[in-house]
Amino acid sequence: MSDRSAAQHSDMLLFLTDEQLRQGIEAMFFAYQGFTADPDRILSEMAYGRAHHRAVHFINRAPGTTVNNLLGILGVTKQSLNRVLRTLIEDGLVQSKVGRVDKRERHLFLTEAGAELERKLSDAQRARMRAAYREAGPEAVTGFRAVLEAMMDKDMRRKSRALKEGST
Amino acid sequence: MSDRSAAQHSDMLLFLTDEQLRQGIEAMFFAYQGFTADPDRILSEMAYGRAHHRAVHFINRAPGTTVNNLLGILGVTKQSLNRVLRTLIEDGLVQSKVGRVDKRERHLFLTEAGAELERKLSDAQRARMRAAYREAGPEAVTGFRAVLEAMMDKDMRRKSRALKEGST
C-alpha cells in the first residue's frame, strides 16, 4: 500500500473497488454520528436542537452576517431558519441589528450568553476533532481536509473558503 | 490497535489552532451536505427520504439482518425504523422473514425492486465519492479514512468494522 502511495498526482490511476467506496460511504455516516453526538447531548438538555447549534456556530464565525447570507450557508429556507432565529433572539442569545447602509438587512450577532453557549458546544466538538486528528496523525489531517473539500458542492466550497478567509 | 498508532504519533507534536479545528468542523458540515445531496435528489422524486436510503443501504450490505441489529447500526429507535421499514415492505422493496430459530426476529432482505433502488442511490453516491478521492489523490484517501475512523464513537467503530469484514 505504501508503494501505491508514492502516487502524487491526481491524474494517476486510482483503482477503487465498489467495496472500498462503500466503506468510505459508511465511514462518513458513522463519523458524522460521532461528530454531532457531543453537541447534541448538550443541546438536548436545553430546549435547543441541531439547527440552533448551526445558527449559533455560523453567527459566531461571521459576526454581523445578514439573515440572507446565513440562509445560503445553512442551505435552508428562511421560514425554517426564522423559527430557530426567533427563539434565539427571544432567549437573548442572538442580537439582530438593522443595517446602517441598507436598512432592509438585519445583521446578526451573538450576545454574551450566546457566545457562552457557542463556546460550550464547540469546546466539545473541537475536543473530539482534536482527538481524532491526534490519533490519525498530521499527514492524515491534510488528506482528510482534501477529500472533504472535494466532496462539497461547488458553491459550498466557495462559502467554506469565504469563511476561512474572513477569519484571518 | 489504536494504542499503537497513538503511540506512534504521540511524540509528534500536533499544533492545532482553534481556527484549524473550526475549519475542520465546517468542512465536515459542508461535505456532508454534498455527500447526501445526490441521493436526496433522487429520493425526493419518489415518496422516500434519507431514512429509507439508510435502511436500504444497510439491508443490502448485511442481507438477513434482524430489525434489532439494524437498529443498532442506524442509531435510532425501533419505532422510528419501523415506520420506514413498513413502507418499504408494503411497497415491495424489502422482504421480512420470520426467524426460523427465533420466531420473534424478522430477517430483512431486499427484493429485486429494492436492490434496484439501492443501486440507483449508491451509484450516485459512489460516483461523488470516487470523484472526491480522485481529486484528492491516493494519500489523501488513507488520511481521510483514518480521521473518520477516529471520529466515530467506539461502538460505531466496532459496527463499521463488522460490516467491512462481513463483506469479504
Next chain:
DNA sequence: ATTATAAGTCAGCTTTGTTGACTTTCCAAC
C-alpha cells in the same frame, strides 16, 4: 413611480426522530 429585494409572518404539510403502552414469543428459574 414602479419594480425588486430583504426580512419577516402565518398556515399547513412532510419526514424522521422521540416515549409510552401493548402483544407475541422465547427462555430460564422454580
Next chain:
DNA sequence: GTTGGAAAGTCAACAAAGCTGACTTATAAT
C-alpha cells in the same frame, strides 16, 4: 410444566425541523 421476565416488534401520539405558498412591510434600485 408453569410462570415470570426479557426481547422483538407494532400502534399511537407527539416534537423538531425541514418544506411550499401566500402575504406584508420597509427599503433600494431603476
